[in-house]
Amino acid sequence: MTSNFGATSTTDEVLAGIDLKGRRVLVTGTSAGLGIETARALAAHGADVVGAARDLAKAEAATGVVRDAAKTAGGRFSLIELDLASLASVRAAADRLVADGTPFDIVIANAGVMAPPFGHTADGFETQFGTNHLGHFLFVNRIAGLIRERLVNLSSAGHRFSDVDLDDPNFEHTPYDPWVGYGRSKTANILLAVEFDRRHKDRGVRAAAVHPGGIRTELGRHMTEEAMEALVVSLNESNAAAGLPPFEFKSIPQGAATSVWAAVRAEAEAVGGRYCEDCHVASITQGEGLRDGVRTYALDPDRAKALWALSEEMVGERF
Template sequence: MTNNFGFTSTTDEVLARVDLKGKRVLVTGVSSGLGVETARALVAHGAEVVGAARNLAKAKQATTVVRAAAASGEGGFDLVELDLADLANVRACAQRLSDDGRPFDIVIANAGVMATPFGHTADGFEMQFGTNFLGHFVFVNRIAPLLREGGRLVMLSSGAHHIADVDLNDPNFEHTPYDRWVAYGRSKTADALLAVEFDRRHRTAGVRAVAVHPGGIKTELQRHYPQEEEEALVASMNAARAAAGQPPFYYKTIPQGAATSVWAAAAAAADQAGGRYCEDCHVAEIDDSDGMHDGVRSYATDPAHAKALWAKGEELVGEQF
């Protein structure tokens, strides 16, 4: 399947010919940035969206535009509390949705933290791995029975997966000096691998999973590190991109950043995107050259590696899925 979408495509452009009436979608992380825009675009095109957020008061204020889109069209919007850094809260949210019983057509695991100082979740896991991967790992598995046949899971990964593979022997930096960017890279590699294994496990039931890199966008994610650190990161990215024969890095707008999520969720063909890593509204090519650049590392798409991470995740959270 080919399309005319790319780096500059926006959510509304991607969904222009997509009718989501009657579709029910869950989006995590709707208190700012990409989550809000993802929810708005889906609602504007007719979907019933359930937005999940840790801080409901903040999310309610941030999603005024989403409710306005619902009021002016045929979509709908509701909020649920979900704190991915607290597995008791994750399980409680999943149970409430299961008890409600209404199915979902799409789940977009958008929430996350980036480059945080060293810290731990409520369950003692390193904050970024625990929030970005383990919180979503428990949540999406517990609500997986709610996904209809033909449904789709979209995991937000990142180009930062190029920084580091997962470390199955030391996921919590107990024996390794903490580096916030290595920790973020590990967590985003983990999210990509979650999509690979989830897709393998559910494709025979007609449910597919895909990982996406939204691109670089100025959002609240950048709040944990100084501007000069970001400038240094961009400089290193541009050096790597030049070495790979790619153009310089540019920031996307929020509607451009959320475009790949909605493309993978509602526009891409299941057999095209299922089990794959996507960027700029297309499936990325494997590229193991040095540095952060376009493309996906082979370790982030390796099926055996994904199985091993899944088993490690089950061991850490004390559940088998």
């Protein structure tokens, strides 16, 4: 596996020398930030990219750079409507893709929300668990037959805030904390990759979860500047206690690099069922704070199976 990439690598560096002509990729969340950069980088290397976004008008206005890249490289770019906070929208988008029947070599589940005030999706699920996990769970399973090579789920070091709560996923009996909610949903993203990988690897389809790093994007729109500064202070205190260097934000091309690395550059066997960061497979760590590594509960195969069963029950479908 190519390993000469790291935290400062960019999408273009990771994809240097790779020809993606004839490959088809779906990227969710292509109306801002990492989603646009991920789609642009793939299109710039010849891939046919389908972007999924809740707000099509916003996505159309924001993805000119992706269309330009596709035109220059001889690929194609198109958009579909997908609101992950509405199971009806998820089903409609998936049904449209299945009816079309054109396979995807790679699906990158990039969209998400972070630390919003307490709320619910259209179907009554806590906003973060419903959007970040259940929406993608239903979507990727409904189009699973179209996926030929790899699923990449965007997670976060924020998974270290909390394991999933299989007894109270919607905070009906426990006080809501936005960061605990975020942690639950990001742990769920990893566990979905673990179980999806187990179920589909025999047919040659692998799944991985990735942490893009800390990036200033629209994902942080629910945070005040003061809250962001306080989080950075907390991260630096944790890093200092562990003898690590201060936290640094990544650029958007650096943040999207691990997604394209796990999707295209890394060997499937190396990343299947794993959690990746900074363009490498992360080690398991139990230390405090948001340092490098992944918690054992996020890779627990039994936990992954239990979450899968709960998710089927919540969306009302079995896969």
